[in-house]
Amino acid sequence: MQTLFLEKTGITLRTERACLLIYQQGKHIGSLPLKELERVVASPQVVLAAGVLGVFCEHNIALLVVNHSNPKRTAYLSAPMHSDVHRRMRQYALYQDQTFRTHQARRLVFLKLSRQYRLLAKQQDSRPDLRHVLFKAMETLRHLLEDIKTDGETLTLERLRGVEGAAGGAYFAAYSRLFPPALGFEHRHRRPPTDPVNACLSLSYTLLHHEAADALRAVGLDPALGCYHDLYYQRDSLACDLLEPIRPWIDAWVFGLFHSHRLRPEDFKHENGGCLLQAAGKQRFYETYRRQAPAFRRLLRQYARMAEHTVMNDESQ
Structure with a gap:
């Protein structure tokens, strides 16, 4: 059984x-033979009769139906209960297993910190003025990664x-220094974002959060039931x-958006204590995002398939 992804314009489906x-x-x-299909994932431009x-x-x-430009219009039409319900039942049962949840969460956090470390390391050669700042943050990340390795089973x-949280504080203290002071980015600030960099980070995270939830629905998992993130009202914790x-x-x-001057301070406005993209900047942001999104989307689909495989095989060790 397979999932069919249809995203190109001008597609029509018939049977x-x-x-x-x-x-x-x-x-x-x-x-495709219908007997080989489990689900179809389509863009809003795909045409099909009732x-x-x-x-x-x-x-x-x-x-x-995945609407990337307007996530609120994403729609899921479920077939009658079949294999997906058993998949979700296994997912719900594993959520009750604290050892399983901790094991999976440890993998996620270790991977995240490793990539934060590599991002900062990549900037060392091009930013000799920040060598000390970057080295200090990298040392913190390295020690925390070692803690996860050595204390993993007891964490x-x-x-x-x-x-x-400690890794995020050290990481953003160094990451923020990569940007020109004119942008006013000093630390991660979410609600509302107070500067252009925080505005772009929040928007990007939000867009890709919806991509993650769609990827999980596409493999039949409940996006609300996470391992690292607890249950929370109206939150897709697994996403x-x-x-x-x-x-x-x-x-x-x-x-890269700011380093390449694709976006500049004048592309933003401050309103009600927050920072927002103006029309011209928003257009350039989305143009660039549309080119980058397929790569992120493929990765999220891969991670979703891995999560589904883990659930179905109970790979907690």
Whole structure:
């Protein structure tokens, strides 16, 4: 059973006998036996008749319509309960296993800190003026990574969050120094973002959080049930988990936006204590994001498939 991803414009879906037919700009480009499909993940531009939905229902195929430009319009049409319910039942059972949760959370945090370390290390040669600042943060990260390695089996989720918080403080103290003082970026500030860099970080994290939730739905997992992040009202905690090790790569991308002068201070405005992108800057941000998003999306899908494999095989060790 497989998932079919359809994102190109001009795609039309039809069914004939026991096959799903795929057309682009009116030309037939492929077909798949319906019995081999578990779900279809499509962009809002994909065209299909209501009758196709009935055929999907008949063959227990789920449909996820992913709207990247307007995440609130993302829609999930579930097929009648089939294998997904057993998958989620295993996920719910594993959530009750504190050892399993801690083991998975430790992997996420270790990967995140490792990538934070590499991002700072990459800047050492090009920023000799910041060698001491970068080295100090990297040493903190290195010691915390060693703590996770040596104390891993005894680390509770609460202690692990403390380690991740200490790493974040050291990391952002150095990361913020990579940007020109004119941007006013001194530390991570979320609600509301108070400067251009924080505004771009928050927007990027939000966009990719939705991507992570969609990737998890596409493999039949409940995005709300995380390992590292606890249950919280109206929060997709497993999507938050999935995003953690990718955050340093998002940070690197945001750094590139300003380092290349794609975005400048004049592209932002301050309003009601927060910092917002203005129209011209927003257009350039989204143009660049659309080019970068497929790479992040592929990675999140890979992580989602790994999470599904872990759930189904109970790989807690």
